[in-house]
Amino acid sequence: MHKLKNNFFFFFFFFFTPILILIFFSSINVLVFAGVKEDPFTPKASLIRYWNKQISNGLPKPSFLIEKASPLTVVQSVAFSKLAGNQNELAGKLPEFCSAANLLCFPDVGPSLEKHSGDVNFKEYAEKNFTNYGSGHLGGFDSFKNYSNDGNSALNSFRRYSRDSVGHGDKFATYARNTNVPDQSFNTYGTKATGGNGDFNGFAEDVNVPNMRFTSYSDNVNGREQTFTSYSVNANAGDQRFTSYGKNVNGAVNGFKSYGNNSNVIGSSFSGYGENGNGANGSFTSYGENGNVPQNNFKSYDDNGNAAVNSFTSYRDQSNVGDDTFKSYAKSSNGAIEKFNNYGNLFNEGTDTFSGYGGGTVNNQKFGFKGYGVNNTFKDYADKKRASFATYAARATAAEMAAMKMKAASGKPVNKWIEPGKFFRESLLRSGTIMPMPDIRDKMPERSFLPRVILSKLPFSSSKIADLQKIFHAEDTNSSMYRFIANSLSECERKPSAGESKRCVGSVEDMIDFATSVLGRDVVVRTINTNRSGKSVKVGPIKKINGGKITKSVSCHQSLFPYLLYYCHSVPKVRVYEADLLDPNTGSKINHGVAICHIDTSAWSPTHGAFLSLGSGPGMIEVCHWIFENDMTWAVAD
Known part of the structure; x- marks a missing residue:
C-alpha cells in the first residue's frame, strides 16, 4: 500500500508539475514580468522574440504592427x-x-420567432x-428606421416578407448606413402582394463592400410599387x-433614383427582371452617376412582357470607365418602350454591349437612344426600324482626345472622379508645397493576425475553400463571407506580374520572413496615421530614405478575410520619402507621411487611376x- 502511494505521488509530480508551473507563471505575469x-x-511575446531574432538593427519596434498581433492568452x-x-x-x-x-x-x-399582429416600427435594430413576417397583412405599413447603422457588419435576412399582403407598405429609411460590410438578403419578398409599396430610402449609404x-x-x-432612392450612395466595392425580380x-x-451614385466599383446584376410581366414600368434616374468602374448586367430583362415601359435617364453619367451588358433584353416583349436618355456619357470611355436586344416574335417595340455615350456594341439587335438614335456618340472625336491631352499637359487632374492628391508627381515632394491630402483612412474591418501555431493548421487554398466555408460558416456562396474568402484566395494565388515577388501573410512572423527575404535583415517598416485626411x-x-536613391521596397496591403491578412509584394525601382x-x-x-x-x-x-488622374x-x-x-x-x- 505504501509503495502504491509512492508511485501515485511520482506519477502526479512527473506529469502535472509542468502544467502547474505554466499556470503559475501565467497567473503571476503582472508580478514577475511587470517590466516586460x-x-x-x-x-505577442513570442512575436517580439521572433522580431529580435530575425531583424538585426535593434531599432524600436513599430507599435502599429505589434498591436496587430493576436490578443489570445496562453490558455486560449x-x-x-x-x-x-x-x-x-x-x-x-x-x-x-x-x-x-x-x-x-x-x-x-x-x-x-417574434409575432406581430399589427404594424411595426423598428428603430436601432440589427x-x-x-421569416414569414408580415404575410397576409391588410393595409398599414412596417417601418425600419436607423436599422443596423454604424456597425462593423449588418447581417439581416427577409424571407417571405409581406407575402400575399394587400395594400401593405414597407419603409426602409437610413438602413445599414455607415456600416462596413452589410449583408442583406431579401428572398421571395412581397410575393403575390396586391397594391401597397416598398420604399428603400437612404439604404446602405456610405458603406464598404x-x-x-x-x-x-x-x-x-x-399593382405594387417599389422605389429605391439614395441606395448604396458613396459605397465602396460590393454588389x-x-x-427573378418583378417576374x-x-x-x-x-423606380431607381440616385442609385449607386458616387460609388467605387459597384456591381449590379438584374437577371430575369420583369420577365413575363404586364404593364411593368421601370425607371432608372441618376443611376450610377459619378461612379468609378460601375458594372451593371441586365440579363433576360423584360423578356416576353406586355406593354412594358422602361427609361434610363442620366444613367452612369460622368462615371469613370465601367461596363454594362444587356443580354436578351426585352426580347419578344409586346409593345415594349425602352428609352435611354443621356446614358453612359462617361468621363473616361467604358464599354456597353447589347446582345440579343429586342427582337423576337413581335415587332411593335420602340427603342430610343438620345445623348448616348461612347464605345458600344450592338449584336443581334432588333430591326433598326424599331430604334431611334439621336446625338449618339460612336467614340470620342480626335478634337476631344486632343483637348484631354492638352489638359493633361497643364498638370491639372484629368479625371474628376480620381480623388485629388491620390496620385502626384515627385516634383511636389518639396518643403513648402501645398497639396490635397486624399482620404487615407483604413475602411477595413478591425481584425488581428492569428498565431502561427493556429494559422499553420488552417487551410488556405482555393482547392480547400469548402473547408474554409465550413470553418467560418460561409456555406452560402452568395454571402459576403464566401465572397471575401474566394476573392482573397484568388488574388493571393494570382500569378505574379513580371519582376514581382508576392506572398499573402496571416501573421506578423510571416510578414517579417517575406520582407527580410527580399530586403535582408536590416529593415524598417513604416505607415501613416489619418490626421488631416x-x-x-x-x-x-522631408527625409529621403536610402539617401533618395532608387531602391526597392516591400509594400503590404490589407485583404478582406476573417483574420487579418496582408497581400505583400516587392516593389522594384522606387524612391521612398518621409515628410x-x-x-x-x-x-x-x-x-507625418510616408510616400x-x-x-x-x-x-x-x-x-x-494614376494616368487617368495625371494624364x-x-x-x-x-x-x-x-x-x-x-x-x-x-x-x-538608413
Missing part, C-alpha cells in the same frame, strides 16, 4: 490550436474563437431573420443582385502616392 508588460508565453492559444486540428470542432466554437481572437465573423442569424441580394422579389404582384407582375412600378496640407521637412505634413495656415505639424514614388511605370495598365501613360512618368492607414512599406534601414 506581457506574459512571456502569449503570441493552446485551446484553439488544438481545435484547429479538427475543423469540425473549430467550426462548432466559431463565435468564441472570433471573439477571443478578434476576427471578422458574421453571426448565425436564425429565424425570428442582425435578425424575418455591400452585398445586397433580392431574389424572387415582388414576383406575381399586382447588388436582383434575380409575372401586373402593373408594377419600380481629405484636407490640404503643407509639406514640411512632416503641416497645417497650411498655422504651420503646425499635423501628420512611395514608382519610377518605372512601364508595366502599368493604360487605364490605371499620361505607362512608362512616360513616375507616379507617387501616400501610404494609406494600416498599409505599410518595408525598406532597408
Whole structure:
C-alpha cells in the first residue's frame, strides 16, 4: 500500500508539475514580468522574440504592427490550436474563437420567432431573420428606421416578407448606413402582394463592400410599387443582385433614383427582371452617376412582357470607365418602350454591349437612344426600324482626345472622379508645397493576425475553400463571407506580374520572413496615421530614405478575410520619402507621411487611376502616392 502511494505521488509530480508551473507563471505575469508588460508565453511575446531574432538593427519596434498581433492568452492559444486540428470542432466554437481572437465573423442569424399582429416600427435594430413576417397583412405599413447603422457588419435576412399582403407598405429609411460590410438578403419578398409599396430610402449609404441580394422579389404582384432612392450612395466595392425580380407582375412600378451614385466599383446584376410581366414600368434616374468602374448586367430583362415601359435617364453619367451588358433584353416583349436618355456619357470611355436586344416574335417595340455615350456594341439587335438614335456618340472625336491631352499637359487632374492628391508627381515632394491630402483612412474591418501555431493548421487554398466555408460558416456562396474568402484566395494565388515577388501573410512572423527575404535583415517598416485626411496640407521637412536613391521596397496591403491578412509584394525601382505634413495656415505639424514614388511605370495598365488622374501613360512618368492607414512599406534601414 505504501509503495502504491509512492508511485501515485511520482506519477502526479512527473506529469502535472509542468502544467502547474505554466499556470503559475501565467497567473503571476503582472508580478514577475511587470517590466516586460506581457506574459512571456502569449503570441505577442513570442512575436517580439521572433522580431529580435530575425531583424538585426535593434531599432524600436513599430507599435502599429505589434498591436496587430493576436490578443489570445496562453490558455486560449493552446485551446484553439488544438481545435484547429479538427475543423469540425473549430467550426462548432466559431463565435468564441472570433471573439477571443478578434476576427471578422458574421453571426448565425436564425429565424425570428417574434409575432406581430399589427404594424411595426423598428428603430436601432440589427442582425435578425424575418421569416414569414408580415404575410397576409391588410393595409398599414412596417417601418425600419436607423436599422443596423454604424456597425462593423449588418447581417439581416427577409424571407417571405409581406407575402400575399394587400395594400401593405414597407419603409426602409437610413438602413445599414455607415456600416462596413452589410449583408442583406431579401428572398421571395412581397410575393403575390396586391397594391401597397416598398420604399428603400437612404439604404446602405456610405458603406464598404455591400452585398445586397433580392431574389424572387415582388414576383406575381399586382399593382405594387417599389422605389429605391439614395441606395448604396458613396459605397465602396460590393454588389447588388436582383434575380427573378418583378417576374409575372401586373402593373408594377419600380423606380431607381440616385442609385449607386458616387460609388467605387459597384456591381449590379438584374437577371430575369420583369420577365413575363404586364404593364411593368421601370425607371432608372441618376443611376450610377459619378461612379468609378460601375458594372451593371441586365440579363433576360423584360423578356416576353406586355406593354412594358422602361427609361434610363442620366444613367452612369460622368462615371469613370465601367461596363454594362444587356443580354436578351426585352426580347419578344409586346409593345415594349425602352428609352435611354443621356446614358453612359462617361468621363473616361467604358464599354456597353447589347446582345440579343429586342427582337423576337413581335415587332411593335420602340427603342430610343438620345445623348448616348461612347464605345458600344450592338449584336443581334432588333430591326433598326424599331430604334431611334439621336446625338449618339460612336467614340470620342480626335478634337476631344486632343483637348484631354492638352489638359493633361497643364498638370491639372484629368479625371474628376480620381480623388485629388491620390496620385502626384515627385516634383511636389518639396518643403513648402501645398497639396490635397486624399482620404487615407483604413475602411477595413478591425481584425488581428492569428498565431502561427493556429494559422499553420488552417487551410488556405482555393482547392480547400469548402473547408474554409465550413470553418467560418460561409456555406452560402452568395454571402459576403464566401465572397471575401474566394476573392482573397484568388488574388493571393494570382500569378505574379513580371519582376514581382508576392506572398499573402496571416501573421506578423510571416510578414517579417517575406520582407527580410527580399530586403535582408536590416529593415524598417513604416505607415501613416489619418490626421488631416481629405484636407490640404503643407509639406514640411522631408527625409529621403536610402539617401533618395532608387531602391526597392516591400509594400503590404490589407485583404478582406476573417483574420487579418496582408497581400505583400516587392516593389522594384522606387524612391521612398518621409515628410512632416503641416497645417497650411498655422504651420503646425499635423501628420507625418510616408510616400512611395514608382519610377518605372512601364508595366502599368493604360487605364490605371494614376494616368487617368495625371494624364499620361505607362512608362512616360513616375507616379507617387501616400501610404494609406494600416498599409505599410518595408525598406532597408538608413
